[in-house]
Amino acid sequence: MNPQKAGQQNVDTMPIITIENMHKWYGEFHVLKDVNLTVSKGERIVICGPSGSGKSTLIRCINRLEEHQRGRIVVDGIELTNDLKNIEKIRTEVGMVFQHFNLFPHLTILENLTLGPIWVRKTPKKEAEQIAMYYLEKVRIAEQAKKFPGQLSGGQQQRVAIARSLCMKPNVMLFDEPTSALDPEMVKEVLDVMISLAQEGMTMLVVSHEMGFAKSVAHRVLFMDSGEILEENSPEEFFHHPQHERTKLFLSQILD
Amino acid sequence: MATMELTKPQKVADAIKPPVTSIGIIGWMRVNLFDGWFNSILSLIVLYLLSMTLPSFIKWAFINSSWFTTSDQCKAGSGACWSVITANIRFITFGFYPHQLQWRPLLAMIILVLLLFFSQNRKHWRKSLAYAWLLGLFSMGLLLKGGLGLEVVDSDNWGGLPLTLLLSVFGLTAAYPIGVMLALGRQSRMPIIKSFSVVYIELIRGVPLISMLFMSSVVFPLFLPEGVTLNKILRAQVAIILFTAAYIAEVVRGGLQGMNKGQYEAAESLGLNYFQAMRLIILPQALKIVIPPSMGILISAFKDTSLVVIIALYDLLKTTQTTLSDPKWMGFSAEAYFFVALVYFVCCYAMSNYSRRLEKELDTGH
Ligand SMILES: Nc1ncnc2c1ncn2[C@@H]1O[C@H](COP(=O)(O)OP(=O)(O)O)[C@@H](O)[C@H]1O
Ligand SMILES: [Mg+2]
Numbered sequence: 150m151n152p153q154k155a156g157q158q159n160v161d162t163m164p165i166i167t168i169e170n171m172h173k174w175y176g177e178f179h180v181l182k183d184v185n186l187t188v189s190k191g192e193r194i195v196i197c198g199p200s201g202s203g204k205s206t207l208i209r210c211i212n213r214l215e216e217h218q219r220g221r222i223v224v225d226g227i228e229l230t231n232d233l234k235n236i237e238k239i240r241t242e243v244g245m246v247f248q249h250f251n252l253f254p255h256l257t258i259l260e261n262l263t264l265g266p267i268w269v270r271k272t273p274k275k276e277a278e279q280i281a282m283y284y285l286e287k288v289r290i291a292e293q294a295k296k297f298p299g300q301l302s303g304g305q306q307q308r309v310a311i312a313r314s315l316c317m318k319p320n321v322m323l324f325d326e327p328t329s330a331l332d333p334e335m336v337k338e339v340l341d342v343m344i345s346l347a348q349e350g351m352t353m354l355v356v357s358h359e360m361g362f363a364k365s366v367a368h369r370v371l372f373m374d375s376g377e378i379l380e381e382n383s384p385e386e387f388f389h390h391p392q393h394e395r396t397k398l399f400l401s402q403i404l405d
Numbered sequence: 406m407a408t409m410e411l412t413k414p415q416k417v418a419d420a421i422k423p424p425v426t427s428i429g430i431i432g433w434m435r436v437n438l439f440d441g442w443f444n445s446i447l448s449l450i451v452l453y454l455l456s457m458t459l460p461s462f463i464k465w466a467f468i469n470s471s472w473f474t475t476s477d478q479c480k481a482g483s484g485a486c487w488s489v490i491t492a493n494i495r496f497i498t499f500g501f502y503p504h505q506l507q508w509r510p511l512l513a514m515i516i517l518v519l520l521l522f523f524s525q526n527r528k529h530w531r532k533s534l535a536y537a538w539l540l541g542l543f544s545m546g547l548l549l550k551g552g553l554g555l556e557v558v559d560s561d562n563w564g565g566l567p568l569t570l571l572l573s574v575f576g577l578t579a580a581y582p583i584g585v586m587l588a589l590g591r592q593s594r595m596p597i598i599k600s601f602s603v604v605y606i607e608l609i610r611g612v613p614l615i616s617m618l619f620m621s622s623v624v625f626p627l628f629l630p631e632g633v634t635l636n637k638i639l640r641a642q643v644a645i646i647l648f649t650a651a652y653i654a655e656v657v658r659g660g661l662q663g664m665n666k667g668q669y670e671a672a673e674s675l676g677l678n679y680f681q682a683m684r685l686i687i688l689p690q691a692l693k694i695v696i697p698p699s700m701g702i703l704i705s706a707f708k709d710t711s712l713v714v715i716i717a718l719y720d721l722l723k724t725t726q727t728t729l730s731d732p733k734w735m736g737f738s739a740e741a742y743f744f745v746a747l748v749y750f751v752c753c754y755a756m757s758n759y760s761r762r763l764e765k766e767l768d769t770g771h
Contacts, residue, residue, distance in 0.1 A: 241676040247667060251665075253690075255689050255769055264675065
């Protein structure tokens with residue numbers, strides 16, 4: 150298995166996400182400082198860094214769950230401004246997977262998946278259910294379609310959450326520590342789904358400390374510290390020849 | 406000791422079955438009445454009090470009671486005089502509604518009860534039910550008020566149980582959505598909507614219902630243009646709706662605050678707009694959390710409709726009191742109030758039972 154090779158052919162030079170001189174503050178607190186990042190179509194980026202360094206905030210700015218105050222973010226040719234129409238448009242293009250799954254507990258698995266297509270994409274119900282079943286098969290959980298999220302294990306819930314995003318046919322997928330709330334024995338089943346997504350050429354930004362995952366699928370690894378992208382490199386270089394002292398320190402800590 | 410316990414559980418685990426506890430009456434009593442010394446003492450006290458009061462109550466209410474007698478016969482007897490109810494049942498139930506037309510409010514109430522009964526099953530919540538309600542409301546209005554060939558009955562003559570049901574069923578069903586909107590308004594990012602909701606809720610909650618009813622009947626008409634009059638029942642109805650809505654709003658707000666932030670984010674990141682996110686994701690969960698306190702408010706609002714007596718509306722309680730002011734039936738207030746309490750209890754019990762069932766049905770195990 151060598152997903153990296155397979156994926157590399159998909160990398161296009163056309164940028165799908167462009168972030169230029171972006172700053173964000175929470176009140177007086179400067180969370181993101183002059184962030185510059187260009188993501189090409191089909192590119193897969195893993196973001197790591199100590200807790201509180203602004204990783205979540207960065208990817209949440211990309212689908213406007215958080216608002217940036219300076220600089221530019223352009224996703225799929227649309228600049229993120231206060232225009233609600235643009236924001237809703239971008240959110241349908243960008244899928245997001247959360248650390249705590251955030252499935253809708255009052256809806257069945259199937260309803261969780263069809264909700265977006267039916268209400269946002271205006272897909273007919275029958276067709277939405279077919280799409281949903283297709284992606285449930287894909288994350289190998291189709292037999293649970295009629296259950297409620299509360300009846301599933303953490304790993305299963307996270308796979309459903311990934312399928313829910315995929316049902317919107319996004320061009321970009323954002324993952325915010327998708328495996329860090331899981332029991333260790335469930336991490337692999339979720340990473341496997343993400344790897345197969347990578348093999349299909351999905352553009353992915355993944356906040357994660359899973360080194361194995363980064364090595365096998367990422368084109369680039371970014372290291373963030375106190376709101377800045379401090380270092381950025383290929384996985385091999387990043388893990389074996391880190392440049393910055395803080396990166397070395399961080400890697401030594403997560404390798405324990 | 407440690408070694409003994411290490412080997413033991415393995416064997417025992419195979420043999421253990423769930424213990425058979427409550428066998429027969431004795432078992433039931435042990436579990437329900439005499440579970441521990443504190444509960445046993447409580448049970449004994451309660452049993453003692455019951456044994457003191459229950460026999461004499463049964464004697465009064467059933468054995469020595471008179472059911473279909475005149476008031477004089479009642480006064481001669483020693484038991485309860487239920488005749489005060491049976492002899493006046495039509496006035497208590499329908500107030501001053503014309504005697505020969507009282508089948509009309511009766512039919513209206515039957516329609517209402519049937520509709521309510523049918524609506525409690527969530528499986529029936531379809532479009533056809535909405536049409537049934539529209540049709541039902543129209544025919545109930547027609548039956549009460551008259552028109553289309555039916556003799557017109559002025560609303561001043563409406564009273565008794567139909568009035569109580571009218572005020573509460575419409576009061577509560579209209580107050581709930583308004584309360585939900587106020588709760589959402591209070592969380593709104595738009596300052597005008599937010600401050601309107603806050604001011605409204607706090608103002609109304611700072612005023613007792615009785616004074617709102619009073620204002621609606623005395624103060625409000627002063628502001629109406631000359632010659633325009635608003636039906637007294639309608640004014641009371643509006644006061645009840647506005648009042649209850651404020652309380653519902655606060656309960657719903659509690660439910661909204663209890664929601665996990667992740668639910669909003671997941672809804673937003675799917676591209677749902679505000680109204681879709683609220684309607685499909687947030688409210689179904691938030692309202693489910695607040696079923697018990699909402700039902701508490703609805704039940705107390707139902708009982709509070711009896712305050713309309715102060716603006717001279719003849720609801721069930723008032724018609725009963727009026728009966729008691731008849732010299733013939735004076736002195737049988739215990740029986741009459743017992744009856745009214747029973748009617749209120751049946752309605753309230755049905756409501757709280759329904760809320761418990763709804764809660765269970767909506768439970769998805771999270
Ligand atoms: N809503 C918020 N208000 C104020 N500060 C916040 C908020 N969200 C995050 N922060 C702060 O911003 C910093 C970056 O947070 P975050 O992006 O979640 O970090 P990471 O995901 O890298 O752990 C942290 O110091 C955090 O305390
Ligand atoms: Mg984070």
